Amino acid sequence: MASLNLVEAINLALREEMARDGDILLLGEDVGREGGVFRVTEGLQQAFGEERVMDTPLAESGIVGVALGLALYGLRPVAEIQFMGFLPPALDQIISHVSRIRNRTRGEYTAPLVIRVPYGGGIHAPEHHSESTEALLVHMPGIKVVVPSTPAEACGLLKGAIRDPDPVVFLEPKRIYRAIKEEVAPGMEPLQLGQARLVREGRDLTMVAWGAMVREARQAAEQLAEDGIEAEIIDPRTLSPLDSETILASVRRTGRCLVVHEAPRTAGMGAEIAAQVAEEALLFLKAPVARVTGFDTVMPLPKAEHLYLPGAQRILRAARRLLSF
Missing domain, CATH: 3.40.50.970 (Thiamin diphosphate (ThDP)-binding fold, Pyr/PP domains)
Structure with missing residues (x-):
C-alpha cells in the first residue's frame, strides 16, 4: 500500500x-x-x-x-x-x-x-x-x-x-x-456514488463540508475538542444525488448544523442543505442553520485570495456562535 x-x-x-x-x-x-x-x-x-x-x-x-x-x-x-x-x-x-x-x-x-x-x-x-x-x-x-x-x-x-x-x-x-x-490500496474497489461519509463523530454540532473544506472543518473541530465540544463532520462526497438522509440523521442527533463551502453564498449548496434541514429536521434544531462560504463576488487575485476562502478560524467562530445561541 x-x-x-x-x-x-x-x-x-x-x-x-x-x-x-x-x-x-x-x-x-x-x-x-x-x-x-x-x-x-x-x-x-x-x-x-x-x-x-x-x-x-x-x-x-x-x-x-x-x-x-x-x-x-x-x-x-x-x-x-x-x-x-x-x-x-x-x-x-x-x-x-x-x-x-x-x-x-x-x-x-x-x-x-x-x-x-x-x-x-x-x-x-x-x-x-x-x-x-x-x-x-x-x-x-x-x-x-x-x-x-x-x-x-x-x-x-x-x-x-x-x-x-x-x-x-x-x-x-x-x-x-x-x-x-x-x-x-492498489486495486481498491470503487466507491458507490450517492453515499455520504462520516468523517468525524460528534454530539454537539454537525458540520457539512466537501472538497478542500473538509480539511478546514477538521481543523476547526480539533480546536473545539480542546474545549470539550465534539463536532460531527459529514462529507457528502456526491453533491448530486445528495445523501440527504445521512445529513439529516446527524442533525437530528446534534441539534445544530453548519454548512461550509467555498462557492459564493447566494443559491449555493449550503442554501439547499439548510432548506432540507428546515423542512425535515426543524423540531430537532437548537439553533438556526449557519453557513460559512465564499462571498458573492469574483474570486480575488492571489494577494487577497485568503480573505475569500473559508478557513478554520471562520468556521470556528461560526460554530461558537451556533453553540451559544
Missing part, C-alpha cells in the same frame, strides 16, 4: 481502470504528452498509446461533444477540462445534450462519461482559474456531481464514476492536490 497525494491517487484510478477496460479513453487539453497541467495524467499516454489518451484542441465544447459521441457508441470516455473557469463553453453540450440523452431517448441511450474538472481556489491562480460553480451543475437533472476530499476517496470515487452508466462531473479540489497524503 502506497502513500499517495490526490494527484497520484487519481492517476492510479485512471491507470487501473484503463488496464481493466479497453473501452476507457482519455481526452483533453495537454492530457497526453504533457500529462495534464497538474500532471494528473502523467505517463498514461506512454502506457496506453495515443489512441486512448488524446490531446485535443483548446475547445471545451468540442471536448465534451466528442466525449458524448464516444459514449453513445459504447466507449467510456474521461474528458478533462483544465480549470472550472473554462467550463462555460462546454455547458451547451452538458445542458442541452449530455444531461438529457437518457430522457430524450426514453432510456434507449445513456452517456457513461466522466468530465474531470480541477476546481476551487487556494493556488494563487489568475482569473478564470479558481471558480467553484458546483451549484450550477447540481441544478441540471441528469448529471451526477462528485467531489472527493482525500486521496483514497478520489481513487474510489473516480472508479465509481467511470463505471457509472450516467454522466458524472468529477470535481477535483486543486487546493489539496498535493497537500494531503494517505495510504491508497
Whole structure:
C-alpha cells in the first residue's frame, strides 16, 4: 500500500481502470504528452498509446461533444477540462445534450462519461482559474456531481464514476492536490456514488463540508475538542444525488448544523442543505442553520485570495456562535 497525494491517487484510478477496460479513453487539453497541467495524467499516454489518451484542441465544447459521441457508441470516455473557469463553453453540450440523452431517448441511450474538472481556489491562480460553480451543475437533472476530499476517496470515487452508466462531473479540489497524503490500496474497489461519509463523530454540532473544506472543518473541530465540544463532520462526497438522509440523521442527533463551502453564498449548496434541514429536521434544531462560504463576488487575485476562502478560524467562530445561541 502506497502513500499517495490526490494527484497520484487519481492517476492510479485512471491507470487501473484503463488496464481493466479497453473501452476507457482519455481526452483533453495537454492530457497526453504533457500529462495534464497538474500532471494528473502523467505517463498514461506512454502506457496506453495515443489512441486512448488524446490531446485535443483548446475547445471545451468540442471536448465534451466528442466525449458524448464516444459514449453513445459504447466507449467510456474521461474528458478533462483544465480549470472550472473554462467550463462555460462546454455547458451547451452538458445542458442541452449530455444531461438529457437518457430522457430524450426514453432510456434507449445513456452517456457513461466522466468530465474531470480541477476546481476551487487556494493556488494563487489568475482569473478564470479558481471558480467553484458546483451549484450550477447540481441544478441540471441528469448529471451526477462528485467531489472527493482525500486521496483514497478520489481513487474510489473516480472508479465509481467511470463505471457509472450516467454522466458524472468529477470535481477535483486543486487546493489539496498535493497537500494531503494517505495510504491508497492498489486495486481498491470503487466507491458507490450517492453515499455520504462520516468523517468525524460528534454530539454537539454537525458540520457539512466537501472538497478542500473538509480539511478546514477538521481543523476547526480539533480546536473545539480542546474545549470539550465534539463536532460531527459529514462529507457528502456526491453533491448530486445528495445523501440527504445521512445529513439529516446527524442533525437530528446534534441539534445544530453548519454548512461550509467555498462557492459564493447566494443559491449555493449550503442554501439547499439548510432548506432540507428546515423542512425535515426543524423540531430537532437548537439553533438556526449557519453557513460559512465564499462571498458573492469574483474570486480575488492571489494577494487577497485568503480573505475569500473559508478557513478554520471562520468556521470556528461560526460554530461558537451556533453553540451559544
